[in-house]
Amino acid sequence: xxxxxxxxxxxxxxxxxxxxxxxxxxxxxxxxxxxxxxxxxxxxxxxxxxxxxxxxxxxxxxxxxxxxxxxxxxxxxxxxxxxxxxxxxxxxxxxxxxxxxxxxxxxxxxxxxxxxxxxxxxxxxxxxxxxxxxxxxxxxxxxxxxxxxxxxxxxxxxxxxxxxxxxxxxxxxxxxxxxxxxxxxxxxxxxxxxxxxxxxxxxxxxxxxxxxxxxxxxxxxxxxxxxxxxxxxxxxxxxxxxxxxxxxxxxxxxxxxxxxxxxxxxxxxxxxxxxxxxxxxxxxxxxxxxxxxxxxxxxxxxxxxxxxxxxxxxxxxxxxxxxxxxxxxxxxxxxxxxxxxxxxxxxxxxxxxxx
Amino acid sequence: xxxxxxxxxxxxxxxxxxxxxxxxxxxxxxxxxxxxxxxxxxxxxxxxxxxxxxxxxxxxxxxxxxxxxxxxxxxxxxxxxxxxxxxxxxxxxxxxxxxxxxxxxxxxxxxxxxxxxxxxxxxxxxxxxxxxxxxxxxxxxxxxxxxxxxxxxxxxxxxxxxxxxxxxxxxxxxxxxxxxxxxxxxxxxxxxxxxxxxxxxxxxxxxxxxxxxxxxxxxxxxxxxxxxxxxxxxxxxxxxxxxxxxxxxxxxxxxxxxxxxxxxxxxxxxxxxxxxxxxxxxxxxxxxxxxxxxxxxxxxxxxxxxxxxxxxx
Numbered sequence: 109x110x111x112x113x114x115x116x117x118x119x120x121x122x123x124x125x126x127x128x129x130x131x132x133x134x135x136x137x138x139x140x141x142x143x144x145x146x147x148x149x150x151x152x153x154x155x156x157x158x159x160x161x162x163x164x165x166x167x168x169x170x171x172x173x174x175x176x177x178x179x180x181x182x183x184x185x186x187x188x189x190x191x192x193x194x195x196x197x198x199x200x201x202x203x204x205x206x207x208x209x210x211x212x213x214x215x216x217x218x219x220x221x222x223x224x225x226x227x228x229x230x231x232x233x234x235x236x237x238x239x240x241x242x243x244x245x246x247x248x249x250x251x252x253x254x255x256x257x258x259x260x261x262x263x264x265x266x267x268x269x270x271x272x273x274x275x276x277x278x279x280x281x282x283x284x285x286x287x288x289x290x291x292x293x294x295x296x297x298x299x300x301x302x303x304x305x306x307x308x309x310x311x312x313x314x315x316x317x318x319x320x321x322x323x324x325x326x327x328x329x330x331x332x333x334x335x336x337x338x339x340x341x342x343x344x345x346x347x348x349x350x351x352x353x354x355x356x357x358x359x360x361x362x363x364x365x366x367x368x369x370x371x372x373x374x375x376x377x378x379x380x381x382x383x384x385x386x387x388x389x390x391x392x393x394x395x396x397x398x399x400x401x402x403x404x405x406x407x408x409x410x411x412x413x414x415x416x417x418x419x420x421x422x423x424x425x426x427x428x429x430x431x432x433x434x435x436x437x438x439x440x441x442x443x444x445x446x447x448x449x450x451x452x453x454x455x456x457x458x459x460x461x462x463x
Numbered sequence: 464x465x466x467x468x469x470x471x472x473x474x475x476x477x478x479x480x481x482x483x484x485x486x487x488x489x490x491x492x493x494x495x496x497x498x499x500x501x502x503x504x505x506x507x508x509x510x511x512x513x514x515x516x517x518x519x520x521x522x523x524x525x526x527x528x529x530x531x532x533x534x535x536x537x538x539x540x541x542x543x544x545x546x547x548x549x550x551x552x553x554x555x556x557x558x559x560x561x562x563x564x565x566x567x568x569x570x571x572x573x574x575x576x577x578x579x580x581x582x583x584x585x586x587x588x589x590x591x592x593x594x595x596x597x598x599x600x601x602x603x604x605x606x607x608x609x610x611x612x613x614x615x616x617x618x619x620x621x622x623x624x625x626x627x628x629x630x631x632x633x634x635x636x637x638x639x640x641x642x643x644x645x646x647x648x649x650x651x652x653x654x655x656x657x658x659x660x661x662x663x664x665x666x667x668x669x670x671x672x673x674x675x676x677x678x679x680x681x682x683x684x685x686x687x688x689x690x691x692x693x694x695x696x697x698x699x700x701x702x703x704x705x706x707x708x709x710x711x712x713x714x715x716x717x718x719x720x721x722x723x724x725x726x727x728x729x730x731x732x733x734x735x736x737x738x739x740x741x742x743x744x745x746x747x748x749x750x751x752x753x754x755x756x757x758x759x760x761x762x763x764x765x766x767x768x769x770x771x772x773x774x775x776x
Contacts, residue, residue, distance in 0.1 A: 124526070124529065125522075125526065128521075128522045128525040128526045128529070129518070129522050131521065131522075131525055132517075132518045132519075132521030132522040132525065133518055135510070135521070153525065153529070157529050157532075157533065161533055161536075276768075279765055280615060280764060280765035281764055281765045281766070281767050281768060282764065283761060283762045283764065332758075334694070334695075334718065334758065334759045396715070397714070397715035397716035397717075403770065404773070405548075405552075405557070406773065407545075407548040407549060407552065408545045408548060409545065410545065411545075416775055419775040420775060420776070424690070424691070425690075425691075425714065425715040425716050427691060427716065429772070430772045430773050430775055431769075431770035431771070431772060431773065432559075432770065432771050432772065432773025432774075433557045433558075433559045433770060434557060434558035434559045434771075435548065435549055435551060435552055435556070435557060435558045435559075436548075436552045436555075436556075436557040436558075436559075437545050437546050437547045437548040437549075437552045438544065438545055438546050439546050439547060439552070441552070441555040441556075441557060442557060445557050445559060445561060445770070446770065448561065448768045449561060449767065449768045449769055449770050452764075452767035452768050452769075453767060455761060455764060456666075456669070456761045456764055456767060457669070457761070458761060459758050459759050459760065459761065460635060460757075460758065460760060460761055460762040461762070462758055
């Protein structure tokens, strides 16, 4: 069953009502076992409420999903038997989002990336613009990082990224671009913040070595720095700026929507507040020539404070663009508003599709 | 925490709601907690009343109490994490308009109709001390029928020196060709930016520069004089020994290549490791240099959607 689906929520709500009814009806019953029966009823009620709340939270974030049994691809599963996915199956485009002409449509494809450098094998969705289907152009690439809790499906479902990209490309505000949506953790409860965790998953290596190598080997994309950028929301915003600054020879630009300056987890190398902190890096380490876009909501104090720290430290040769949403906090409505401007900006920073 | 009075108030909310019943404030939390406790107490007090209807009352009491407790937990979580700092944020209102960047029009766009190349005599031409009047070459899609619906600004390719092979329009860029003299000075040439932006529909930054062998010193000075202007610079060489003097201190944001029959090894001076060497036969060098530099530029894009930039100081 889909962990973020409506059927599971209805099941949970039904369980909540039934357990309440169970307590009400059986309170005086059970004779000598009455206490046991009451206890069981109360525990069942608490459990059902807790689980239902968690299911609803998961529906809101699309965080815990089974990438193998996935509904983004309209029932098409990624190819499990071929971990390299050299010839992955083509997924149907999201029904809610198509380009204006029926013949030229963008597609979302699912891949399994077997990371040789990191040892991680994780799923990745790929947005292929409508223009990918014709000609032999090599496209610029944007790598999109998701938040925590979250998953690439949050981009696809909550931020409706396919229809946003379709609209921006059709309007000419973006060049046709391939966008990658890799998973960022092998265990969905583990927040990696896109780092190489001491004694844990080597996520930074996976995202900055294995994912680009896979894309360059299997997709018609640009292979040079000028054609690669990063974007992310929330924890993914931190991922975008941090990964770009840590790998300035691989990425030319990064856009962070409501990202913190630091990882907020224990990476294990003792550098959480120094080399893993974007503001600290910009202040204390040689700044690479790179374009950064930092967006925040004015009423979200922590993110705003960190964004301003980053903005003030982002002196040349960093080229900085900022964006402020008047209010909205830390949620999808804010990121929906930032999404198109951030992608527009990224496309202007990156090199064009090459013939 | 003073955020309930400072921020988190939506435009449509009254002052009373903003101050006393902020979504992230203590008052709302207290009210919700109080109501939850009352609900729990009422459920217990009325547990065995209402005869046969007691099952309904009990069930409703349990459900209402559960909902209120979940609500309290949600309010506490929202208060600490600021998911929705205000009622209007909860309603999905960001109070922010996404705008479209203004459309640019070049003063000379109209004179180009049907032509791809034009000579260009800007007011500050004299200060540049060029050997000839600059030419501007645009691709056919730049002005199909002015005023065209397409308002995309084009990235610029600046060509320094007579190439002889770059008369054809380069796809997706406005190409301006300048033939310098010994008297041409990079500082004076800085006015190329505002002049070209006034005359033609071009981007404000992310330009490319290609210079012939005789112009490498001027090219190096020009990218240093405009350190955020050029994404890429290619220097066309016509000898195996690359000219390195111009490459010493190019801005970090400018990718640099030397193009031509260059042999990067052996007796030639050592090139900085950041410089790309594109070894090619001399006749192809200009074409290669143009392809390489323009690959660093975005295609002409429609004016982007933009958000307010906010105060950072």
